Amino acid sequence: MKHLFLFSLALTLVACATPTTDADKTSTPTAIDINQTGSNKIKPEAISRLGDSCGPSTDKLCASGLSCQFEGTDQTRGMCLPTVVNAGLECDETQNPVCGLIGNNKNGYLNKCYAERYGAVVLNEGFCTVDVASTENCEAPAISLGNCQETFTGAAFNPDTNECETVTLVGCEAEIPFKSLKACQSGCQ
Numbered sequence: 001m002k003h004l005f006l007f008s009l010a011l012t013l014v015a016c017a018t019p020t021t022d023a024d025k026t027s028t029p030t031a032i033d034i035n036q037t038g039s040n041k042i043k044p045e046a047i048s049r050l051g052d053s054c055g056p057s058t059d060k061l062c063a064s065g066l067s068c069q070f071e072g073t074d075q076t077r078g079m080c081l082p083t084v085v086n087a088g089l090e091c092d093e094t095q096n097p098v099c100g101l102i103g104n105n106k107n108g109y110l111n112k113c114y115a116e117r118y119g120a121v122v123l124n125e126g127f128c129t130v131d132v133a134s135t136e137n138c139e140a141p142a143i144s145l146g147n148c149q150e151t152f153t154g155a156a157f158n159p160d161t162n163e164c165e166t167v168t169l170v171g172c173e174a175e176i177p178f179k180s181l182k183a184c185q186s187g188c189q
Contacts, residue, residue, distance in 0.1 A: 048060040048061065048062050048063065048066070048068075048080045049062075049063055049066070049080060050063075050066060050080055050081070050082070051079060051080060051081075052079070052080050053077055053078070053079060053080075054068035054077075054078050054079065054080050055068050055070065055075060055076055055077045055078040055170060056075075056076050056077075056149065056151050056170060057076040057077045058077060062080035063080070065082065065083060065084075066080040066081060066082060066083060067080070067081065067082075067083045067147065068080060068170075069081045069102075069103065070103065070104075070105075070170065071103070072104075073104065073142050073156060073165065073167040073168070073169065074167075074168050075144065075151075075168055075169045075170040076151075076168050076170075078170075083118060084117055084118060085117070085118060085119035086116060086117050086118075086119065087117075089113065089116060089117045091110070091111065091113035091114050091117055092111075092113065093110070094110075094111050095110060095111070096110075096111045096112070096125070097109065097110065097111070097125070097126060097127055098111060098112050098115050098122045098123075098124065098125050098126070099122070099123045099124050099125075099126065099127060099128035099129075100115035100118070100120025100121060100122050100123060101120060101121045101123050101143070102118070102119055102120045102121075104141060104142060104143050104144065104169070105143065105144045105145070105146075105171060106123065106128040106143055106144070106145045106146075107120065107128065107145070107146060107147065108127055108128050108146075109122075128145050128146070130145065130173050130174075130175055131143075131175055134175040134176075134177050135177065136177060136178060136183070136187060137177050138157040138177070138184075138187060138188035139157075139159075140156070140175065140177045141156065141175075142154070142156040142167040142169060142174070142175065142176045142177065143169075143174065143175045144169040144170060144171030144172075144173075144174045144175075145171050145172055145173040145174065145175070146171045146172030146173065147171065147172070148170075148171055148172035149170060150170065150171060150172060150173075151168060151169070151170055152168070152169045152170075152171070152173075152174035152176055153166070153167065153168050153169075153176070154166075154167050154174075154176030154177070154178055154179050154180065155167055155176070155177070155178040155179075155180055155181040155183065155184035155185075156176060156177045156178065156184065157177070157184055157188040157189075162189075163189065164178070164181055164184035164185045164188055164189060165181075166181055
C-alpha cells in the first residue's frame with residue numbers, strides 16, 4: 001500500500017511539472033480589463049489599444065491601463081487613453097476616499113493624491129453619489145458616474161447654444177437633468 005501511494009504521488013508530481021513549450025504560449029498578451037470583471041475569457045479582438053475607438057457603438061473595450069474617455073455628452077464612441085496622467089506622482093495607500101471629476105464623469109479615488117494622479121478635480125470627500133438637485137435643473141450639466149458600460153439617455157440645456165440637447169452617457173449611473181428633449185425645452189427654452 002505504501003508503494004502504491006508513493007507511486008501515485010510521483011505520477012502527480014511529474015504531471016504537474018510538465019514543461020511548457022513555445023507551442024503552449026500565445027502571442028497575444030493577457031489583458032485584464034476592469035470592464036470585464038467576472039468574465040472567464042477576454043477576446044483579444046474585443047480589446048482596444050491606445051488611441052483606438054471604444055464604447056457602446058463599437059463594442060470594444062480598452063486594454064488594462066487605458067480607459068474609454070468621451071468628449072462631450074455623446075458617449076456612444078470614445079477613445080482609449082491612459083488612465084494615469086501624472087505617472088511621476090507617488091501616492092500612499094491611505095484610505096480617505098474622494099469623488100473626482102474628469103470631463104463629465106464622476107469617479108471614486110482612494111485619496112486626493114490618487115485623484116490628482118489620474119487627472120481628476122476633487123468634488124468632495126467620500127464616495128460619489130447622484131446629485132438629486134440636478135433633476136429638472138436647466139443649469140445642471142449631464143454627468144456620468146463610474147466606469148460601467150451602462151448607457152443612459154435624456155436631455156440637458158446647453159448654455160453655449162441656449163438650446164436643449166439629447167444626451168447619451170455611459171457609466172454605472174448618470175445625472176441627466178431631463179428625461180426627454182421635450183421636457184428640457186418646456187422647462188428651459
